[in-house]
Amino acid sequence: MKLLRDFLDKQKPHFEKGGKWEKFYYIFEAHETLLYTPKSTTKATGTQIKDAVDMKRMMMTVIIAMVPCLIFGIFNAGYQHFIAQGQDVAFFSVDSLLIGAVKVLPVVVVSYASGLTVEFTFATFRRHAINEGFLVTGMLIPLVMPPTVPLWQVALATVFAVVIGKEAFGGTGMNILNVALTARAFLYFAYPTDLSGDVWTYIGDAQVIDGYSGATALAIAAEASNTGAVVVDALSNSWHSGLFDFGNLVWGQIPGSIGETSVIMALIGGLILVLTGVGSWKIIVSVFGGAYLTGLLFNLIGANTYMQMPAEYHLVIGGLAFGAVFMATDPVTAAQTETGKWIYGFLIGVITVIIRVVNPAYPEGIMMAILLMNVFAPLIDYYIVQANKKRRLQRATV
Amino acid sequence: MSKFVKLKKGFDIKLAGKAEKQIAGVERPDTYAVKPTDFQGILRPKVLVREGDTVKAGTPVLIDGKNDKIKHTAPVSGEVVAVKRGDKRKLLEIVILADKEIEYVQFPTYTISDIVNLKTEDCLEPMIASGVWPNIIQRPYGIIADPAAHPKSIFISAFDTNPLAPDLDFLIKDQDKYFEAGIAVLRKFSPSIHLNVDANSEVSGLLSQTKDIQINKFSGPHPAGNVGVQIHHIDPIRKGDIVWTVSPFGVVQIGKLFLEGKYDASRLVALTGSEVKTPQYYKTYTGGSIKKIIENNLKSDHLRYVSGNVLTGKRIGKEDHTGFYDNQVTVIPEGDYHEFFGWILPSTKKLSFHRAFGLLSFMMPKKDYVVDTNTHGEDRAFVQTGVFERVIPMDVLPMYLIKAIMAEDFDAMEALGIYEVIEEDLALCEFVDVSKHDIQAILRDGLNLMQYS
Numbered sequence: 076m077k078l079l080r081d082f083l084d085k086q087k088p089h090f091e092k093g094g095k096w097e098k099f100y101y102i103f104e105a106h107e108t109l110l111y112t113p114k115s116t117t118k119a120t121g122t123q124i125k126d127a128v129d130m131k132r133m134m135m136t137v138i139i140a141m142v143p144c145l146i147f148g149i150f151n152a153g154y155q156h157f158i159a160q161g162q163d164v165a166f167f168s169v170d171s172l173l174i175g176a177v178k179v180l181p182v183v184v185v186s187y188a189s190g191l192t193v194e195f196t197f198a199t200f201r202r203h204a205i206n207e208g209f210l211v212t213g214m215l216i217p218l219v220m221p222p223t224v225p226l227w228q229v230a231l232a233t234v235f236a237v238v239i240g241k242e243a244f245g246g247t248g249m250n251i252l253n254v255a256l257t258a259r260a261f262l263y264f265a266y267p268t269d270l271s272g273d274v275w276t277y278i279g280d281a282q283v284i285d286g287y288s289g290a291t292a293l294a295i296a297a298e299a300s301n302t303g304a305v306v307v308d309a310l311s312n313s314w315h316s317g318l319f320d321f322g323n324l325v326w327g328q329i330p331g332s333i334g335e336t337s338v339i340m341a342l343i344g345g346l347i348l349v350l351t352g353v354g355s356w357k358i359i360v361s362v363f364g365g366a367y368l369t370g371l372l373f374n375l376i377g378a379n380t381y382m383q384m385p386a387e388y389h390l391v392i393g394g395l396a397f398g399a400v401f402m403a404t405d406p407v408t409a410a411q412t413e414t415g416k417w418i419y420g421f422l423i424g425v426i427t428v429i430i431r432v433v434n435p436a437y438p439e440g441i442m443m444a445i446l447l448m449n450v451f452a453p454l455i456d457y458y459i460v461q462a463n464k465k466r467r468l469q470r471a472t473v
Numbered sequence: 474m475s476k477f478v479k480l481k482k483g484f485d486i487k488l489a490g491k492a493e494k495q496i497a498g499v500e501r502p503d504t505y506a507v508k509p510t511d512f513q514g515i516l517r518p519k520v521l522v523r524e525g526d527t528v529k530a531g532t533p534v535l536i537d538g539k540n541d542k543i544k545h546t547a548p549v550s551g552e553v554v555a556v557k558r559g560d561k562r563k564l565l566e567i568v569i570l571a572d573k574e575i576e577y578v579q580f581p582t583y584t585i586s587d588i589v590n591l592k593t594e595d596c597l598e599p600m601i602a603s604g605v606w607p608n609i610i611q612r613p614y615g616i617i618a619d620p621a622a623h624p625k626s627i628f629i630s631a632f633d634t635n636p637l638a639p640d641l642d643f644l645i646k647d648q649d650k651y652f653e654a655g656i657a658v659l660r661k662f663s664p665s666i667h668l669n670v671d672a673n674s675e676v677s678g679l680l681s682q683t684k685d686i687q688i689n690k691f692s693g694p695h696p697a698g699n700v701g702v703q704i705h706h707i708d709p710i711r712k713g714d715i716v717w718t719v720s721p722f723g724v725v726q727i728g729k730l731f732l733e734g735k736y737d738a739s740r741l742v743a744l745t746g747s748e749v750k751t752p753q754y755y756k757t758y759t760g761g762s763i764k765k766i767i768e769n770n771l772k773s774d775h776l777r778y779v780s781g782n783v784l785t786g787k788r789i790g791k792e793d794h795t796g797f798y799d800n801q802v803t804v805i806p807e808g809d810y811h812e813f814f815g816w817i818l819p820s821t822k823k824l825s826f827h828r829a830f831g832l833l834s835f836m837m838p839k840k841d842y843v844v845d846t847n848t849h850g851e852d853r854a855f856v857q858t859g860v861f862e863r864v865i866p867m868d869v870l871p872m873y874l875i876k877a878i879m880a881e882d883f884d885a886m887e888a889l890g891i892y893e894v895i896e897e898d899l900a901l902c903e904f905v906d907v908s909k910h911d912i913q914a915i916l917r918d919g920l921n922l923m924q925y926s
Binding site: 076079080108109110111112113114115116117118119120121122123124125126127128129130131132133135136139204206207208246247248249350351352353355406407409411412413416460463464466467468470 | 786
């Protein structure tokens with residue numbers, strides 16, 4: 076350990092003012108502080124002690140919360156590959172793991188590599204410290220991509236999202252839109268064929284079995300609505316027996332984006348975020364609440380079979396759980412007042428279900444719902460803050 | 474019409490090294506200092522003495538050139554040994570070497586019944602001349618009170634919830650008559666005097682017997698003892714309002730001036746902190762050097778000496794002097810070390826309000842922690858939300874207020890309640906901040922903007 080510390084101390088002067096690599100100070104600092112916490116102390120005035128928390132630890136907590144989704148996603152990518160060929164493999168098998176890892180890990184690596192390149196470049200040119208926010212974004216992006224996504228698209232989307240979605244607004248803490256969802260939305264509209272349709276299962280050169288369909292539960296539900304079939308029946312009549320049963324939708328051995336399929340894993344992540352206080356439980360609960368109540372409302376209207384689908388299905392199909400736990404809770408783009416968080420989360424749930432059921436163009440609604448509410452979050456906060464100001468003014472007239 | 478206010482939000486910072494309720498048998502310090510930096514709103518400090526001059530306790534040594542009525546006086550009699558200046562000749566402190574026997578400047582003496590019949594102007598005169606006046610702090614802005622102002626109320630917080638805070642009752646033990654006289658004097662300035670006590674401890678006889686004041690009870694974690702929080706819940710400061718606050722020690726000092734005719738700066742100071750061998754109380758005068766009280770009483774030598782508590786105090790050297798308002802000295806370890814993977818390794822030894830991965834202190838809420846001065850991270854953009862709101866038991870939105878100050882948005886600062894807070898009220902925000910902002914310094918910038926422009 077001492078060797079490493081000595082090495083860093085020896086290199087440091089080169090990066091400090093007047094050193095030969097002065098320009099790259101913040102890149103050096105980012106790596107140094109990753110290994111060792113800085114030895115900075117509190118100032119002469121102000122609090123003499125500081126809380127042990129810091130941004131790195133907070134962001135790391137989110138990454139830890141995503142690990143169950145990532146691991147499950149890797150196994151699932153491999154598992155879907157095999158059942159599409161009619162091969163019966165165990166879900167948690169080495170075969171699933173290997174195929175899944177080969178497809179998923181490169182996406183993770185490309186996402187981090189391209190995003191951190193942008194972050195380091197901006198930090199160097201704009202001379203500011205590197206914020207840890209991308210550590211989370213870099214993991215979120217792979218988890219919302221299909222396993223078959225071309226790697227160059229991942230790189231392109233990540234660069235676009237970080238530059239246009241974040242740095243253009245002033246960097247970490249200033250962005251309006253969730254960066255990971257910006258990346259996904261970019262691909263969704265720029266390369267729709269690679270992000271919708273039969274992209275959810277990696278087939279490769281293998282031969283699929285007769286009757287195979289790569290459709291997700293969302294696509295089946297939308298299709299059933301068009302033909303007038305009962306959605307739950309359509310789901311249970313899938314090509315692989317029991318694939319879209321309620322239980323399996325919750326568990327998540329279904330085609331979909333890498334990290335979004337398992338509600339259980341998302342909820343484990345959610346539990347970690349809530350127990351550690353890093354993610355807002357108000358937002359998570361209200362997204363689910365909003366989606367469920369809207370589902371019930373549609374049940375009452377019942378104009379088509381999608382509307383008649385039991386409301387609880389809305390909570391387990393698609394990426395609602397993953398979005399509620401990891402995307403909606405992004406503190407920068409969510410509502411920042413506590414009352415605002417309830418409204419923000421609730422409306423995300425409501426809009427998600429409306430987009431799913433009423434809008435024929437997009438099978439999934441959570442991405443658009445969160446991005447839309449990202450835009451409206453400052454407005455929600457504005458009214459909450461105005462209410463606070465008004466209470467103060469009213470007190471003045473008493 | 475006393476009120477009971479139960480507060481839930483906040484955070485008690487539990488540190489090792491609370492002072493035992495005993496008074497050390499150590500001689501009083503040799504040197505004492507008057508420091509203009511202890512006060513808010515001294516724009517042009519002017520020294521009235523030179524090195525070599527002899528002074529009595531109560532002799533004016535410093536005034537504000539902008540407001541020369543209020544005298545800052547010597548806490549002890551003796552010889553002025555130094556007038557220290559810093560960069561750009563900024564006045565730092567006037568140091569006085571104390572006599573063995575303190576001589577006092579004589580002011581008129583009264584009995585309690587005399588005080589009741591005194592006019593306000595007659596009360597004011599000795600107060601601003603003797604050096605007791607700066608005990609009265611004016612809100613908004615937390616400045617020394619303007620003698621010409623008419624405060625709508627005066628607030629006294631009888632307990633301190635800051636980390637390792639001294640027992641305020643113990644500090645003014647057996648001084649009941651002075652306290653009563655002090656209250657009688659303060660009544661001249663405002664009809665409404667509030668004394669706020671800790672609902673969870675017994676109210677001492679001295680406080681409960683004081684007449685003609687409203688006694689309110691507060692319960693809850695820090696900052697329930699902060700007078701700003703108490704004002705917010707009892708009689709909030711609106712635009713244009715003026716409220717004065719005084720510490721119980723200040724009230725006693727004012728009372729003593731009238732009953733005995735002298736500026737008596739003798740006080741108890743609690744020596745606290747994890748690095749003190751025997752944390753206890755020490756006899757000294759206002760602005761005393763800490764040299765003698767820490768001598769042979771420390772566990773190690775790489776230390777941070779703080780005049781005041783760890784949230785609002787100031788760093789001082791080991792031979793420096795305490796601040797005018799401070800009745801506590803805290804000694805904690807310096808934290809200038811690197812820690813390998815310190816940002817992620819789990820630890821039960823690190824104190825945190827948060828529960829993020831590896832921060833386990835929430836599981837042991839009763840434990841007393843040893844906390845050093847390490848910042849545990851670097852400055853970052855605002856990212857996490859909703860944390861400040863959990864430690865501030867007031868209907869203010871601290872993050873919006875801080876952002877309004879950073880944007881220099883005067884209307885927003887006013888509307889968001891900047892008049893209701895001073896640094897100490899938002900000190901917990903600075904402690905818990907994930908992004909490590911200097912919240913208190915930012916708030917003072919905002920207060921200065923509001924006050925002077």
